[in-house]
Amino acid sequence: xxxxxxxxxxxxxxxxxxxxxxxxxxxxxxxxxxxxxxxxxxxxxxxxxxxxxxxxxxxxxxxxxxxxxxxxxxxxxxxxxxxxxxxxxxxxxxxxxxxxxxxxxxxxxxxxxxxxxxxxxxxxxxxxxxxxxxxxxxxxxxxxxxxxxxxxxxxxxxxxxxxxxxxxxxxxxxxxxxxxxxxxxxxxxxxxxxxxxxxxxxxxxxxxxxxxxxxxxxxxxxxxxxxxxxxxxxxxxxxxxxxxxxxxxxxxxxxxxxxxxxxxxxxxxxxxxxxxxxxxxxxxxxxxxxxxxxxxxxxxxxxxx
Amino acid sequence: xxxxxxxxxxxxxxxxxxxxxxxxxxxxxxxxxxxxxxxxxxxxxxxxxxxxxxxxxxxxxxxxxxxx
Numbered sequence: 001x002x003x004x005x006x007x008x009x010x011x012x013x014x015x016x017x018x019x020x021x022x023x024x025x026x027x028x029x030x031x032x033x034x035x036x037x038x039x040x041x042x043x044x045x046x047x048x049x050x051x052x053x054x055x056x057x058x059x060x061x062x063x064x065x066x067x068x069x070x071x072x073x074x075x076x077x078x079x080x081x082x083x084x085x086x087x088x089x090x091x092x093x094x095x096x097x098x099x100x101x102x103x104x105x106x107x108x109x110x111x112x113x114x115x116x117x118x119x120x121x122x123x124x125x126x127x128x129x130x131x132x133x134x135x136x137x138x139x140x141x142x143x144x145x146x147x148x149x150x151x152x153x154x155x156x157x158x159x160x161x162x163x164x165x166x167x168x169x170x171x172x173x174x175x176x177x178x179x180x181x182x183x184x185x186x187x188x189x190x191x192x193x194x195x196x197x198x199x200x201x202x203x204x205x206x207x208x209x210x211x212x213x214x215x216x217x218x219x220x221x222x223x224x225x226x227x228x229x230x231x232x233x234x235x236x237x238x239x240x241x242x243x244x245x246x247x248x249x250x251x252x253x254x255x256x257x258x259x260x261x262x263x264x265x266x267x268x269x270x271x272x273x274x275x276x277x278x279x280x281x282x283x284x285x286x287x288x289x290x291x292x293x294x295x296x297x298x299x300x301x302x303x304x305x
Numbered sequence: 306x307x308x309x310x311x312x313x314x315x316x317x318x319x320x321x322x323x324x325x326x327x328x329x330x331x332x333x334x335x336x337x338x339x340x341x342x343x344x345x346x347x348x349x350x351x352x353x354x355x356x357x358x359x360x361x362x363x364x365x366x367x368x369x370x371x372x373x
Contacts, residue, residue, distance in 0.1 A: 191364060191365075193364055204323075204324060206323050206324050207323055207326075210321055210323045210357050213357040213358075214321065214357045214360070214361075217357055217358070217361045218361075221361065221365075223364075284308070284314055284316075287316060288316075
């Protein structure tokens, strides 16, 4: 039956409650249902009746003592679990199913950005279930699941490997911090400040002193440094000063400068671009996106090299 | 600065003027205005801070808006 709904009144209710870990020690088994074709149901939606086959599949998995069910798509390739996107680590690369037949989760996209930022190659493709046998690590991502290692799929066991651990550690930094009840929320806006400065130290010691003061000043205000990603000259100085004072740093560097500017990979976030123009665009975009969004310039600009 | 002048971004730009490093640049900027290659208010595209503290202060208040 198709019910004509456009004239209906829409009521919205939002419920909020404490939620612990969605999964613990996640072991998967195969779902009885497959994900439908995009021609069968609106597969990119969260409210499309897809929850029915997912809930039945999850119940069936739980009844067998597993944490969740792993679902194939309508063509027999790996899709996702009933509520979290799937990742396989194969020989140091991250493989994940192409999200054209299930929801492309926000956490999935964040995990991919993080992995690429750490120099891990990410491959989106149709993945046959046999590839589970050549995977060294498996994990799932979701708003509720965050990043959860998969310990087993039926009798196939997996270790929690280095890529899963590394991404799992970094992911929570990308969530908004919860507001603690009873404590006044700080009204200071956290800014992302883009700093252009020399890849050399310049002729005076006062330049490096200013770079150190700037890095410490950003960290003490809880502001993020966005900079050219190098480890040389004042660029390296301002990044070191921010990091050693507990601040957050995003480095953005073109691939061709990785050697010349000595890409500084121990920063929190590191992006490699193709071109100088792309770096500039990323820097502008990564700085706080509003009129209060600043770009600062320390003693010499990156253009003056 | 060109991006800001043309309205592609509206983010404050601060020069940290350590030991007067940026003064020659600002003189060039004034000459560009004097010789009528830029509007007089073009100097408000960028703020010059004499100290790091001063620069951070400008960033905290969001800098001068181009369109009041």
